[in-house]
Amino acid sequence: MKIRSVDVYIIDLPTIRPHQLAMHTIVEQTIILARVMDEEGAEGWSEVATIGGASYGEGTPEAIKVNIDTYIAPLIIGKNPVHYDKIMHEVSLNVRGNNFAKAVVESAMVDLVARRRNIPAYELFGGQIHKSLPVAWTLASGDTNKDIEEAKESLHQKRHNIFKLKIGKGNPYKNVEHVLKIIEAVGDQARITVDVNQAWDETTATYCIEALQEGGVSMVEQPLPAWDNEGMSRLTDRFKVPIMADESLNSLQDSFQIAKHRAGNSFALKICKHGGMTQTKKVAAIAEGVGFGLYGGTMIESSLGTAICAQLYSTIPKFEFGTELFGPLLFKENITLNEIKYENFEIIIPDGPGFGMEIDMEKVKHFSRGL
Ligand code: MUC
Ligand code: MG
Known part of the structure; x- marks a missing residue:
């Protein structure tokens, strides 16, 4: 061959x-x-x-x-x-x-x-531990009321009960209001996290995370720019709410530095960021070794890319924050003949041969x- x-x-x-x-x-x-x-x-x-x-x-x-x-x-x-x-x-x-x-x-x-x-490809990565994994949906329509409607519909369909809110655009204080309104509407039935995608400086982040933590947010992803590991360390030290490294965590070496300096206390895994499936398992091992929680991240892949992530994540023992492998649900079209299945708030790990997608x-x- x-x-x-x-x-x-x-x-x-x-x-x-x-x-x-x-x-x-x-x-x-x-x-x-x-x-x-x-x-x-x-x-x-x-x-x-x-x-x-x-x-x-x-x-x-x-x-x-x-x-x-x-x-x-x-x-x-x-x-x-x-x-x-x-x-x-x-x-x-x-x-x-x-x-x-x-x-x-x-x-x-x-x-x-x-x-x-x-x-199935997961056989090449030590075998499957999970047949399905919890899957978050990202509320990011740009409109609070639409996001609330989406969340309610999703809960009703038993699709998702973890919602990640994309914030960081526009006025940070309005961002916080937006999150608190969503928590008020669905917070008793769902876990709410936020992803700031590097948009805040440390002073803004300190003020806003205080309010988000108080309001019941259960994780804050990449509040500061990818370069600001020192700031991330101070935030991690200061708050109880978990601080997750995403854009600051690319290579295996990054994962070690973040763990060592506690520039965050949880990792968003993404196969693309880490340079492949093998490297991603190494990053997951650093998290396991240091006791950090893991999130099965996405770059919003379609069905094939989602199957790849799902299969690899199915070989990793623990995802404290679940996964966000919702990508196929955001697309109008599918480039595979078969589809990824979602059931009872979880993504079903596709079987093979290979990644199982045609x-x-x-x-x-x-x-x-x-x-
Ligand atoms: C990111 O930053 O995590 C993941 C979910 C989503 O809506 O955007 C991505 C990227
Ligand atoms: Mg992110």
Whole structure:
């Protein structure tokens, strides 16, 4: 089994409603698909998602594609994908950073290997611990009343009872009011968390987290800019409410530094941020070793990317904060023939072979740039 080709597709998928984050409002989400094919024509597929071009982070869709095509693909063609960890180590010696690009390439090799063995991909990561995991929904319509309606409907359908509120855009005091109104409306039936996406400075964060903690918020994600680990340490020290590292936590080395300096006391895992499935398990091990709570994060992947995260997360013992693998529910369209299932406030972990998702080539062609 040797890799013959690597193809990368950039896909723009419309969302069911605008999704407002501190730095960008998503109406069309850009995902990147990678296909690796071996010499016998067997295929492995994978996905990573990006948010708002370069507004969320450095890994833009265009850079991911060009860096795979130019630098990573030539390093993996001719190799046996069974050795995906060794191959990714060799890639890391030649390609710095580019975690999203590395992640999508590694997962495609994992899918290929698992499919050829006719097993779910989680078998390659030590086996499944969870058959399903709790799944949060992000309230981010940009309108408090709409968010409350969405939350109530979601509770009624037994879809979600953890809600993450995207705040950080506009006046911070209004952000706090917005959160408190939502807690008043549904806080007795649901756990409410917030994600500030780096938008506050330390003084603002200190004032606002005080009020959020008082109001019953159960976790505050990345209140400060990714560079401000010292500020994150002071907030972690000061408040009882858990402070979660997201944008500040990329590499395995970041996870160690955050743990050492307690620049947060919980981690948002994301396979794309950490540069792949293998690296993500290492980050999870640092959390386990230091006693930090974990969140099964998302970059809002569609069905395939969500299946990849779900399968990997199913091999990790404990998610204190559950997961936020709601991505497929935010999209109008699906690029796989089958769908991710949600039941009783949980995401059902898809089975294999591979990640268990069948690509809909017609949809891929329809939504791909330049195809
Ligand atoms: C993030 O910052 O965590 C996750 C959920 C969501 O709505 O946006 C993402 C990104
Ligand atoms: Mg976040």
